[in-house]
Every structure is written in C-alpha cells, then in structure tokens.
Amino acid sequence: MKKIPLLGLSFLLLISCERRLNQALKSTDKNLILKVAEEYEQRKKYSQAISLYEYANKFIVGTDEAPEVSYRTAYLNYLDKNYRLAAHQFKNFVMSYPKDSRADEAAYMAAYCYYVDSPDYNLDQTNTRDALKELQLYIDTYPNSDKIAECNRMMDDLTRKLEKKAFENAKTLYKVTEYKAAIISFDNVLSDFPDTKLREDILIYSLRAKTELAVNSIHRLQNERINDAVNSYNNFCKLFPNSDYLDEAKRLNNRLENARITYQNKENNINEAKDQSEDKLKSAEKERKNKIS
Structure with a gap:
C-alpha cells in the first residue's frame, strides 16, 4: 500500500474543504449551511464561517435561528479583527x-470593538472619540452592569491617549518656535483634561514657551508677557515645590527678571528721550515767541 506524502494529504484535505464550502454556498438547505459554518467556526476559519453565516441569513429571516446567527457573525468578525464591522453588527x-x-x-x-480599534496616540483619533461615545452610551444604558468598572477603565485609557495626542501637538508647536500657538495649546490641554496626570510636564513646557515669547518680544508687549510668565513660574512652584524641573524653572525666572531689567532700562531711556524732546520743543516755542515780541 502506497503512503500518501504529508504535503499531498494536506492538499487533498484543502481541496475537500473547499468543495464542502462551495457546496454549502450553493445550497438552499439551511441546515447544511449552518452545519458547515459551525465546522469552520470550530476550526477557527473565521472568514469562511462568516461567509456561510451571512449566506444563511436569507434562509432564516424571522426564525428562531436568526438571533443566534446574527450574534455569531458579529462575534466572528470580532475574532477576525474586523472591529468596526463587528461593532456595527453588535449594535x-x-x-x-x-x-x-x-x-x-x-x-x-x-x-469594546470601538475601544480595541482605537489607534496609537500619534495617529488620527477619530476612532478613539467614537469609542468614548460608545462606552458612555453603554454605561448610560446599562448602569447596573457588572462591566461598568471595566468600561470606566477603558474610558480612562482612551482619555489618556487623547491627552497625550494634544500634549504632543502642543510640544511640536513649541519645538518649531510657534510660542503663542503653543501656549494656547498647552492651556487647552489643561482645560480639556483637568484631571490629567501630565499637568507638571504641561506647565513646565508652557513656562518655557512663555519665557521665550517674553524675552524675545517687541518692547510694547514685553512687560505684560514678562508678568504673565512670572505668574506661571510662581504657580508652577506652588503646585510642584519638589519638581525635578524646579531648577530649570528658577533659571527661566532669572531670564525673565533679567529681561525685566532690560525692559525697564529701555523704558527709562525712552521716557528720558521723550522728556528731552518735549523740553526742546518747549525751548523752541519759547524762542519763537521771544522773536515775535
């Protein structure tokens, strides 16, 4: 008796499975279709099982089997990592x-499918926001569910991802020296996520941006910006007296104080020049009147 090579045996089994799949997909016997679908499901051939369950739908509409097939199709799409489709089918x-x-x-x-479909923070976060909405909807609809704690954990996870995205966007503005836009963005992160654990990092970056903006500002805007930055420094020290950034914050404040001195000296020079100009005008006017008289 000849032995069939293992590779040949695998090929024959594949051909047999394909024939059975095609037979079921051409059949009008719902029992055969569902039986073959279950076989593929048990063998974790999810895409084939999904195709069969979807094909079976037209034969079981209005029957007791319809809910079971609908649920299984959604769950198999989840297992097959078709998360958005699975979410739609579960809904x-x-x-x-x-x-x-x-x-x-x-x-x-x-x-949950929306949650696992949420991408890394550095990608577009539309799916993350959709996931938050769906989780909140579940919590509102099933407030007594034993899954509420897990939903809250997932929502916290998604929120941290949005925080990270917003923070990184603000940091990018800072790195390209768009300090005014960066300051607004850092403020927005704190406003949108008041419970963020990134507050210390956000505030030191905001202080850096405000310092650069103030030190390099035109004269007429500089005093106000210096005062704003110094207020941010005092707030940072108050909130995080033991921060690892404290030495840096002090150095930034020293730059601000030096900028204030420079500003004040320039302001004094401007006022002195203005007074001298006014004195000259008064002297010229007095001389003009004397000549007339």
Missing part, C-alpha cells in the same frame, strides 16, 4: 433583538 443585534438575553453583552462588545 444592529441590540436594535433588532433588544429583549434577547445577549443584548447587554452585544452592546458591551460593540463598545
């Missing part, structure tokens, strides 16, 4: 079968 399940015992779980899975 449709909840809307179509609100009284089903799995409605709570499906609503949670919809939110």
